[in-house]
Amino acid sequence: MKSILIFLIFINLIANINSYGCDCSCCSGSGCSLVYLGTIKVPTCASTTCTDACKASYTTCLIGSSSAVCSGRIIFQFYTNLFLITSTFFFIMMFNRSKH
Numbered sequence: 001m002k003s004i005l006i007f008l009i010f011i012n013l014i015a016n017i018n019s020y021g022c023d024c025s026c027c028s029g030s031g032c033s034l035v036y037l038g039t040i041k042v043p044t045c046a047s048t049t050c051t052d053a054c055k056a057s058y059t060t061c062l063i064g065s066s067s068a069v070c071s072g073r074i075i076f077q078f079y080t081n082l083f084l085i086t087s088t089f090f091f092i093m094m095f096n097r098s099k100h
Helices: 002-017 049-057 074-099
Strands: 020-027 035-042 065-071
Touching: 020 049, 035 049, 049 065
Parallel strands: none
Antiparallel strands: 020 035, 020 065
16 A cells, blocks of 8 residues: 555656646637636647647637746746655655554
8 A cells, every 4th residue: 555655646746847837818709808817737838838738728718819828937846846855754754653
């Protein structure tokens, strides 16, 4: 059971290490104003990855105007590091507890 938990945590960690933030703003209708809908994680800022991810995540972006801005985000790096520290502490606590 512990090995499955460790495996799942490391898969999640690997998935979040090389991520970028994609700011999605969209609107529907003619002459509409773009509305910020949120930030999603994408694996790369290459080509149309950010725009495609916004259109896949927000249906408003499919039919109206859209703006997708991709950039490296410190917040994703922060959460990845925080997750690494927390999970390491958790495992140390679990292994120490099981020895007693």
